[in-house]
Amino acid sequence: MSKPLIIQSDKTLLLEVDNPEFEDCRSHISRFAELEKSPEYLHTYRISPLSLWNAASSKLSADEIIASLEKFARYSIPKNVINEIKEQISRYGKVKLVMEEDGELAIISNEKGFIQEISSHRSIQPFIHQRLSSEKILVKKEYRGHIKQALIKIGFPVEDLAGYDEGNKYGFNLRPTSKSGIKFGMRDYQRASIEVFHAGGTNEGGSGVVVLPCGAGKTIVGMGVMQIIGAETLILVTNTLSIRQWKNEILDKTDIPESDIGEYSGETKEIKPITIATYNILTHRKKKGADFTHFHIFSANNWGLIVYDEVHLLPAPVFRMTSELQAKRRLGLTATLVREDGLEEDVFSLIGPKKYDVPWKELESKSWIAEAKCVEIRVGMEEELRLKYSISDDREKFRLASENPEKLKAIELILKKHANSNILIIGQYINQLEMISEHFKIPLITGKTQLGERQELYNAFRTGKIKSLVVSKVANFSIDLPDANIAIQVSGTFGSRQEEAQRLGRILRPKKDDNTAVFYSLISRDTSEERFGQNRQLFLTEQGYEYEIYTYDQFREDVEEKELAT
Numbered sequence: 001m002s003k004p005l006i007i008q009s010d011k012t013l014l015l016e017v018d019n020p021e022f023e024d025c026r027s028h029i030s031r032f033a034e035l036e037k038s039p040e041y042l043h044t045y046r047i048s049p050l051s052l053w054n055a056a057s058s059k060l061s062a063d064e065i066i067a068s069l070e071k072f073a074r075y076s077i078p079k080n081v082i083n084e085i086k087e088q089i090s091r092y093g094k095v096k097l098v099m100e101e102d103g104e105l106a107i108i109s110n111e112k113g114f115i116q117e118i119s120s121h122r123s124i125q126p127f128i129h130q131r132l133s134s135e136k137i138l139v140k141k142e143y144r145g146h147i148k149q150a151l152i153k154i155g156f157p158v159e160d161l162a163g164y165d166e167g168n169k170y171g172f173n174l175r176p177t178s179k180s181g182i183k184f185g186m187r188d189y190q191r192a193s194i195e196v197f198h199a200g201g202t203n204e205g206g207s208g209v210v211v212l213p214c215g216a217g218k219t220i221v222g223m224g225v226m227q228i229i230g231a232e233t234l235i236l237v238t239n240t241l242s243i244r245q246w247k248n249e250i251l252d253k254t255d256i257p258e259s260d261i262g263e264y265s266g267e268t269k270e271i272k273p274i275t276i277a278t279y280n281i282l283t284h285r286k287k288k289g290a291d292f293t294h295f296h297i298f299s300a301n302n303w304g305l306i307v308y309d310e311v312h313l314l315p316a317p318v319f320r321m322t323s324e325l326q327a328k329r330r331l332g333l334t335a336t337l338v339r340e341d342g343l344e345e346d347v348f349s350l351i352g353p354k355k356y357d358v359p360w361k362e363l364e365s366k367s368w369i370a371e372a373k374c375v376e377i378r379v380g381m382e383e384e385l386r387l388k389y390s391i392s393d394d395r396e397k398f399r400l401a402s403e404n405p406e407k408l409k410a411i412e413l414i415l416k417k418h419a420n421s422n423i424l425i426i427g428q429y430i431n432q433l434e435m436i437s438e439h440f441k442i443p444l445i446t447g448k449t450q451l452g453e454r455q456e457l458y459n460a461f462r463t464g465k466i467k468s469l470v471v472s473k474v475a476n477f478s479i480d481l482p483d484a485n486i487a488i489q490v491s492g493t494f495g496s497r498q499e500e501a502q503r504l505g506r507i508l509r510p511k512k513d514d515n516t517a518v519f520y521s522l523i524s525r526d527t528s529e530e531r532f533g534q535n536r537q538l539f540l541t542e543q544g545y546e547y548e549i550y551t552y553d554q555f556r557e558d559v560e561e562k563e564l565a566t
Contacts, residue, residue: 231304
């Protein structure tokens with residue numbers, strides 16, 4: 001049998017799906033290449049400088065990457081691809097930011113010509129304080145973040161070894177048994193990610209991103225890092241509900257007293273040794289162009305650590321603020337480094353490189369997350385709607401396809417098929433969700449639902465009082481519903497890969513009995529929603545998930561056959 005991988009001189013990799021070595025090959029190349037397309041028979045990956053720098057930061061060598069390619073390559077590897085891999089991998093760590101004994105910040109490199117090239121670049125010159133030699137430039141330390149951003153844009157992924165402010169000391173212990181009475185201990189991969197991030201307290205550690213799927217315990221990793229660093233911590237999260245969940249986890253699994261945990265949100269403004277704040281409050285300003293009202297929270301305490309939860313959702317203004325905070329230890333937590341706005345380089349330079357990543361399927365095989373099946377059901381359109389669709393502009397076309405009323409029939413079949421399951425129906429458009437909620441008499445949660453009511457409904461779902469919930473985009477992140485085992489996605493944000501990953505994540509928490517889950521996507525057939533759907537699926541395809549595709553009629557027949565069989 002021929003090998004599954006064709007490597008092209010433009011640094012694209014074509015991976016044959018119907019090949020016995022497909023899965024083994026995919027697990028190797030996904031460590032240093034990004035999936036771009038995933039049609040049925042041939043997946044396209046691309047090797048980019050950033051994908052190689054992230055690989056280098058997680059200690060993958062050029063020789064290991066080339067050996068992986070040689071193992072699976074059908075034809076010889078183009079010489080320019082080998083050269084590019086060696087060049088980009090070698091670039092990571094060749095340029096360093098260090099703090100001199102006299103407190104000056106310096107860019108150093110032993111590589112001949114690098115300092116000359118850097119110092120002559122227009123984007124770097126405003127930050128130069130003094131050029132000392134062919135191996136060292138002194139730069140303005142207040143611009144540490146800006147310098148790192150500028151360097152990565154000109155192809156120099158600088159390794160920041162300039163060290164950190166230790167911050168105010170704050171020690172605490174993790175409980176051997178949680179407050180709720182459950183035995184608590186770190187899983188091996190959680191402990192490993194903490195150790196890799198911390199790097200023994202040296203300047204090689206202390207900033208970077210840990211990538212773990214939803215349900216794999218990113219909050220626990222955050223608490224482990226907080227404990228090992230032992231300093232006052234600012235935790236940044238997506239919404240007020242996430243504040244409560246972090247707080248509850250901290251109280252449940254550590255001996256930190258409630259009086260030491262502060263909430264900084266639209267409702268409450270507290271600064272405590274452990275403070276949890278929302279991204280929204282940080283980006284608030286009274287009017288366009290005004291200063292950010294709450295930026296002072298970053299300097300309100302002498303923090304020793306800043307935790308960025310769901311770092312893939314980090315708003316651009318918080319990046320700007322973070323560029324001023326490079327002397328603080330920074331931990332990013334996420335299920336996916338994919339950003340739809342293309343700011344992955346800013347995550348790399350300002351939060352730090354990827355430090356730890358575990359493939360989703362690896363955790364699934366060890367039952368740390370639920371075993372998930374992805375199903376796409378393509379529904380038709382009524383003739384009148386199809387006509388309206390054909391004469392609409394692109395944005396309106398997508399909305400009409402997303403809100404297609406024929407999706408109600410598919411929802412009805414899924415509810416029938418999984419009558420005893422815990423089901424989340426997730427969508428983008430409020431009108432559509434209200435119609436679904438009304439039609440099936442299922443409670444609805446949107447951004448406008450009061451926090452108290454929201455928590456009541458989530459608790460009712462957790463305790464089994466209600467078996468189904470309709471939820472808007474508020475469910476894309478940071479809701480903890482461990483028993484949810486079916487998700488029905490009725491509409492989404494165009495081709496958002498990160499949203500697809502987050503929504504699957506809602507049903508990945510390990511289950512007590514049957515550790516399986518099903519993620520349904522409802523798509524209008526022969527519309528732009530199909531094309532966007534394929535893009536949405538890219539990240540999960542890269543993680544090893546396959547989408548079973550049915551037409552509505554095929555799915556109905558399947559459900560009816562199973563009914564007859566029972």
